[in-house]
Amino acid sequence: MYDTLAEVSAILGRSKEALGQFQAILEPTIEQAADDHERLYWHHIYEEEEHRFDRLTALLPKLEEALADEAFLSRENGDFLRLLQDISLEKFGLHNFLEHLDLSLFHYKGTEHEPPITALRDMTAADYQRMKAALETLNRALDAPVSLAASVPTDEKEHQKDHLKLAQYAVPPAASPPIRPQEGTRRQLTVGSLKNR
Secondary structure, three states: OHOOOOOOOHHHHHHHHHHHHHHHHHHHHHHHHOOOHHHHHHHHHHHHHHHHHHHHHHHEEEEEHHOOHHHHHOOOOOHHHHHHHHHHHHHHHHHHHHHHHHHHHHHHHOOOHHHHHHHHHHHHHHHHHHHHHHHHHHHHHOOOOOOHHHHHHHHHHHOOOOOHHHHHHHHOOOOOOOOOOOOOOOOHHHHHHHOOO
16 A cells, blocks of 8 residues: 555656646746636636645645555544545546646647647656556555545546547547647637537
């Protein structure tokens, strides 16, 4: 269990670092937005990731503290179980971050930001698969469900309508290539325009 939690800590640490890099790219985009709609769109993504950054800032020291005391890692310890619930919710945060990176690739296609965002996206996709496997391992080790329904993305819910799921987020990245805009196009995505994809 210790090794699995150490891997989770490494994943969340990388994600926190990646969030900072992504926010640095978004800041000038928000500042230079062409209109209120574009500003709100990017602000919304920035704000969600800022909240996640704050959650990770609080969670990572607790996780490191737990790793320093193996006696803490017990299913009889309520604090440990709450920590696992927080980790489970951050799996969902990792999924949202992956979607935000994919959305941003439409906007930043052909710019100097495309390569770093693509690298962040690929790292996050791989880490998301690792996080899912780690939570499965913890479920088996504790003989108890660690994942909460609230931490399961729409794309992975068994009883969700198929037309609401996006396959590229429900399967491992090797089986499904990332969404990338076609060469020579630079689309601006909005919540409304996603309905017409």
